[in-house]
Amino acid sequence: MSGIDWAVLLGTLGLIVGYGTYMTRKSAGLEGYLKGGSDMKWLTIGLSVMATQASAITFISTPGLAYENGMEFIQNYFGLPIAILIVCVVFIPIYYRLKVYTAYEYLEQRFDVRIRLITASLFMLSRGLAAGITIYAPAIIISVMLGWSLELTILLVGILVIVYTVSGGTKAVSLTQKWQMTVILLGMGIAFGILLNRMPEEVSFLGALDLAGASGRMNVVDFSFDFSKRYTFWSGITGGLFLALSYFGTDQSQVQRYLSGKSIKESRLGLLFNALLKIPMQFMILLTGVLVFVFYQFEAHPVLFNKAAVQTAQESKYKAEFQDIENQHQQFHKEKKAAYLDYARQPTDAKKETLLALDKKAKSVRDQAREVVLKADPDQSSRDSDYVFLTFILNYLPQGLVGLLIAVIISAAMSSTAGEINALSSTTMVDFYQRFSKTEKSDTQSVNLSKWLTLGWGILAIIFALSAQLVENLIEAVNILGSVFYGTILGVFLTAFFLKKVGSRAVFTGIIVGQLTVFVLFYYEAVGYLWFNVIGCAIVMIVSYITSIFSSKPEQS
Amino acid sequence: MVENKAKETDDNTNWKAWYGFVILFFAIQVGFYAWLTEFFS
Numbered sequence: 001m002s003g004i005d006w007a008v009l010l011g012t013l014g015l016i017v018g019y020g021t022y023m024t025r026k027s028a029g030l031e032g033y034l035k036g037g038s039d040m041k042w043l044t045i046g047l048s049v050m051a052t053q054a055s056a057i058t059f060i061s062t063p064g065l066a067y068e069n070g071m072e073f074i075q076n077y078f079g080l081p082i083a084i085l086i087v088c089v090v091f092i093p094i095y096y097r098l099k100v101y102t103a104y105e106y107l108e109q110r111f112d113v114r115i116r117l118i119t120a121s122l123f124m125l126s127r128g129l130a131a132g133i134t135i136y137a138p139a140i141i142i143s144v145m146l147g148w149s150l151e152l153t154i155l156l157v158g159i160l161v162i163v164y165t166v167s168g169g170t171k172a173v174s175l176t177q178k179w180q181m182t183v184i185l186l187g188m189g190i191a192f193g194i195l196l197n198r199m200p201e202e203v204s205f206l207g208a209l210d211l212a213g214a215s216g217r218m219n220v221v222d223f224s225f226d227f228s229k230r231y232t233f234w235s236g237i238t239g240g241l242f243l244a245l246s247y248f249g250t251d252q253s254q255v256q257r258y259l260s261g262k263s264i265k266e267s268r269l270g271l272l273f274n275a276l277l278k279i280p281m282q283f284m285i286l287l288t289g290v291l292v293f294v295f296y297q298f299e300a301h302p303v304l305f306n307k308a309a310v311q312t313a314q315e316s317k318y319k320a321e322f323q324d325i326e327n328q329h330q331q332f333h334k335e336k337k338a339a340y341l342d343y344a345r346q347p348t349d350a351k352k353e354t355l356l357a358l359d360k361k362a363k364s365v366r367d368q369a370r371e372v373v374l375k376a377d378p379d380q381s382s383r384d385s386d387y388v389f390l391t392f393i394l395n396y397l398p399q400g401l402v403g404l405l406i407a408v409i410i411s412a413a414m415s416s417t418a419g420e421i422n423a424l425s426s427t428t429m430v431d432f433y434q435r436f437s438k439t440e441k442s443d444t445q446s447v448n449l450s451k452w453l454t455l456g457w458g459i460l461a462i463i464f465a466l467s468a469q470l471v472e473n474l475i476e477a478v479n480i481l482g483s484v485f486y487g488t489i490l491g492v493f494l495t496a497f498f499l500k501k502v503g504s505r506a507v508f509t510g511i512i513v514g515q516l517t518v519f520v521l522f523y524y525e526a527v528g529y530l531w532f533n534v535i536g537c538a539i540v541m542i543v544s545y546i547t548s549i550f551s552s553k554p555e556q557s
Numbered sequence: 558m559v560e561n562k563a564k565e566t567d568d569n570t571n572w573k574a575w576y577g578f579v580i581l582f583f584a585i586q587v588g589f590y591a592w593l594t595e596f597f598s
Contacts, residue, residue: 078587081582081583082580084579085579085580088572088576089576209597210597212597213596213597213598214597218593218594218597219594219598220590220591220593220594221587221590221594222594264568265568268570269575272575272579275579276582279583279586280586283586283590
């Protein structure tokens with residue numbers, strides 16, 4: 001990175017952190033610290049909700065996914081608008097009516113303290129681990145590509161987040177997220193424009209889409225009932241619906257964002273902003289990845305984008321084998337480039353078949369290279385697609401914009417981590433400390449304690465991120481861990497809302513049976529982990545309902 | 558517990574129209590994506 005890039009990067013991050021800290025320097029009491037003074041407008045809430053969900057991995061991995069497999073991942077978000085409508089109609093009015101600070105408070109009012117603590121603990125376990133990964137995942141990629149120290153990258157992101165989240169609480173998180181999201185959208189828009197501008201003269205925007213389609217990358221929606229496919233329209237609006245409903249309705253890192261609204265109207269509009277814009281945003285990110293794919297059909301690139309993986313192979317006894325594959329890839333690239341230019345000038349069905357065959361061969365060459373890397377070091381990550389977009393940024397963006405795009409990635413990491421540690425400290429404070437503390441604390445003392453809790457969760461996230469490198473496939477592990485508990489939590493909330501006759505004893509039985517079933521499914525790898533959300537939720541509701549019918553004593557709910 | 562200042566009362570916003578708009582926009586997007594898939598396949 002050049003001096004200008006460093007200036008843009010540090011200037012952008014410094015301004016956002018400084019702004020968040022300065023604007024919230026005056027203490028506004030516990031209500032202000034945990035709920036941001038309940039004066040947020042819909043746009044701030046909308047951007048804040050969006051920024052909490054969009055982690056750095058969204059902007060690094062998603063274009064890589066599209067590069068590798070096309071647009072199909074968009075279907076994962078098809079359940080989101082419907083889930084948000086359910087949250088607006090069912091969840092928000094209840095949270096407002098009961099004036100809760102955390103989603104779990106409601107469960108004590110509806111059931112008892114035991115159910116509140118179980119769900120709050122499940123949230124803290126899964127979200128606490130996720131906060132570490134939110135920092136670790138982009139840090140490992142940035143450190144490999146820019147040659148930075150992994151530990152220093154983790155510390156940089158972690159400490160910046162802690163500074164404004166501890167000092168200003170929820171309001172600082174929301175205010176900084178608004179600007180972080182602005183920087184993110186601006187940076188991604190500029191990258192998209194530059195990508196189009198750098199295509200060969202023969203390739204227009206529509207021509208690029210045509211080339212992507214001919215290579216099987218414009219597979220946006222698939223209505224087939226094939227359950228072996230990971231992403232279809234149907235899996236999106238069923239599995240995706242449950243995942244989004246659990247996330248937006250019961251995950252405190254999101255609930256806290258929209259409960260900071262000035263009124264129920266602002267909260268709802270903030271969420272509807274996401275219902276309208278989340279899918280188009282993901283579409284544009286995936287389309288950027290597809291255009292990167294088209295771009296690299298005309299520009300030479302290494303067989304693998306992960307520099308650390310390439311270095312591992314080159315320094316091993318498999319060096320000659322890897323070099324052979326690299327030469328094969330470079331030779332093959334010339335053939336591919338000629339075929340793509342030929343198709344761009346005059347597309348025909350026969351030429352399309354040739355492009356599909358060439359893409360298949362290109363994937364096979366990349367797979368061979370990955371196998372050599374794994375032979376050289378079985379612990380080396382073979383996931384190469386995460387490095388595709390960053391390679392494009394570093395090699396083809398002009399000075400200054402590289403710094404801006406790195407700021408985009410770090411901003412995204414900071415915004416989601418801030419939302420998470422802010423929510424974790426609120427849950428610890430409200431659902432555990434305040435619930436069980438026998439001593440009356442002043443407002444200032446409570447705010448100070450909340451600040452210490454935020455600091456504690458921030459440090460835990462950093463420690464977890466620093467030790468995450470010891471475990472392979474941790475990102476996937478944490479995603480699975482989230483799905484293992486999300487279904488149960490959602491099941492408890494939906495039982496509370498819709499099964500009015502079910503009491504605490506019945507729902508407790510439901511939680512035990514539901515969670516044990518998901519554990520068994522997880523242990524035997526019986527179904528894809530997205531289905532844990534649906535199955536866990538359904539079992540909690542069904543078992544709770546049946547138990548309540550057969551329960552001999554009527555329960556007080 | 559300190560006082561929660563947020564307003565819990567609803568307003569005269571036509572929420573049914575908003576929700577209908579969200580569903581309509583989603584349906585239009587799915588239609589557009591289906592067309593894109595078909596057109597560029």
